[in-house]
Amino acid sequence: MRLNLRESLLYLVTRLLARGDRRARTMADYQPENVQRILLVSSTALGDTVLSTAAMVAVREHFPAAHITALIHRDYVPLFEPTDFLDGIIAYYGGYSHFFSTFLALRRIHPDIALILHGNEPQATPLAYLAGARFIFKLPNTSRFAFLLSNQAPRLSWLDMGHGMMQRLKVAQLVGARIEGARMHLPIPNPTREIVTRWLAEHDVMAADIVIGLQAGASSRGRMWPVAHFVALAKMLLAVHPAYRFVITGAPHERLRCEEIARGIGAGAIVAAGALSIEMLPALVHRCAVLVTGDTGTLHVAVAVGTPTVSLFAVSGPDVSGPAYDLERHIVIHHPAPAGVRSKTDNDRWMAQIPSDEVAAAVTQQLSQFAQQATACPERSSGGSS
Known part of the structure; x- marks a missing residue:
């Protein structure tokens, strides 16, 4: 019941904020040449985040000069700290744990765009929006928070995604990244x-x-x-x-x-x-x-x-x-x-x-x-x- 109350409150707050948001936030308004700060969300399990590295590298290659920050589950942060395709990492603590401090950390980044490669809902999409991201991209785009996304149509479900790595790459493709031949990347220092x-x-x-x-x-x-x-x-x-x-x-x-x-x-x-x-x-x-x-x-x-x-x-x-x-x-x-x-x-x-x-x-x-x-x-x- 408490979790449902939190989700309902989060939904109400973001609905009200989005209703008053005068920024142009659709795919048609997206201009990649203006992107300077990027948030990548992959905040779930180990394998989920390793699969996301293929999309992370594709985004880095498309935006070589951008500052890229990833929201990653706290247990796996040390694994990705040596990577050369991320400029920063913020720890995600799961669910609503440390929600406010996570929001503040993301807010300081104030990303131009956010890509939710694989994140827990109902937290992931609202966090990206509250962080200040003007454009938010996510697939599948069928959750109740889809109204916050820039890619609201066409509506695609998990059945349309194929392999888990391809699902993440399709998100990267939405912002213009080239995904052909993409591979996962893990450093071995x-x-x-x-x-x-x-x-x-x-x-x-x-x-x-x-x-x-x-x-x-x-x-x-x-x-x-x-x-x-x-x-x-x-x-x-x-x-x-x-x-x-x-x-x-x-x-x-x-x-x-x-x-x-x-x-x-x-x-x-x-x-x-x-x-x-x-x-x-x-x-x-x-x-x-x-x-x-x-x-x-x-x-x-x-x-x-x-x-x-x-x-x-x-x-x-x-x-x-x-x-x-x-x-x-x-x-x-x-x-x-x-x-x-x-x-x-x-x-x-x-x-x-x-x-x-x-x-x-x-x-x-x-x-x-x-x-x-x-x-x-x-x-x-x-x-x-x-």
């Missing part, structure tokens, strides 16, 4: 690479070792492959090559789950969850020969840094949230759940129907390709530049 290398060495993982990443967590249990399946997969692979090393990744709150997998595997497994901070993730994933993962943000990190993946889908669709490009480097295993099963379900029975031996065959295929690449390009196997 040398200091973070060195920290990851030292951390691995402390766990007896050396440069010549083949490392397999296992992403244990996800945004919901319905997107997690069961612990026993991860353990069975690792044992199948170790039976063929006892020297494989496994790095188990996940959020800090998923550490117990990761440790359970590590105990099942034995001495060849180490847990990164809670041991390395978020800004180390690109370097760690890049060091892996292959990453096994569900529908997670770490999957998109792997695509961004060029690490081959085996991704597992059941309750969500790879056409929307699977690997966005370089499809020849990524194997998708999709065992669709029955129609009507929600993607955020906490029931992992559908992921459990993906057998370990099928995943093992896919990992073996990826490792075979990795061995060929390592022969041709030795720095790839030792965590060289992406």
Whole structure:
């Protein structure tokens, strides 16, 4: 009830302000040559924000002299601070938490335009408007706050968007950015690479070792492959090559789950969850020969840094949230759940129907390709530049 009251109040305030706003704010009035300050909103989960980097770079290339600020969830700010396509970052705390201070920080920027690449509503669009943005662009444009948008027509829904990365690129295209051939971008600064290398060495993982990443967590249990399946997969692979090393990744709150997998595997497994901070993730994933993962943000990190993946889908669709490009480097295993099963379900029975031996065959295929690449390009196997 309280949240509904807040949303209703926010709706009323922005309605009244927009009614008295005499600025020309439609697409027909937009003049890109006058843009000096840009706000990019991508304030949701890790994977959502990594997907947004393709659009962020496209906007930077179209507006090389503009000052570009991004509103990013506070948990992921350190990951994007080294980027060269953003001039500033403002932390988003989720929902209405710190709403007023966030509004004030955005207001100080006073952007000419705002692009909502992926943001929580009902906060994202009103925040962009209250920040002072004259032109606001967002797709889909079907929410109750669409009256604040410059692109109110044609009305497009999520079904019109395609892959998640393309949805963000379509927003960038509205302001004139070129989106052909766009790719995600995540920096791997040398200091973070060195920290990851030292951390691995402390766990007896050396440069010549083949490392397999296992992403244990996800945004919901319905997107997690069961612990026993991860353990069975690792044992199948170790039976063929006892020297494989496994790095188990996940959020800090998923550490117990990761440790359970590590105990099942034995001495060849180490847990990164809670041991390395978020800004180390690109370097760690890049060091892996292959990453096994569900529908997670770490999957998109792997695509961004060029690490081959085996991704597992059941309750969500790879056409929307699977690997966005370089499809020849990524194997998708999709065992669709029955129609009507929600993607955020906490029931992992559908992921459990993906057998370990099928995943093992896919990992073996990826490792075979990795061995060929390592022969041709030795720095790839030792965590060289992406």
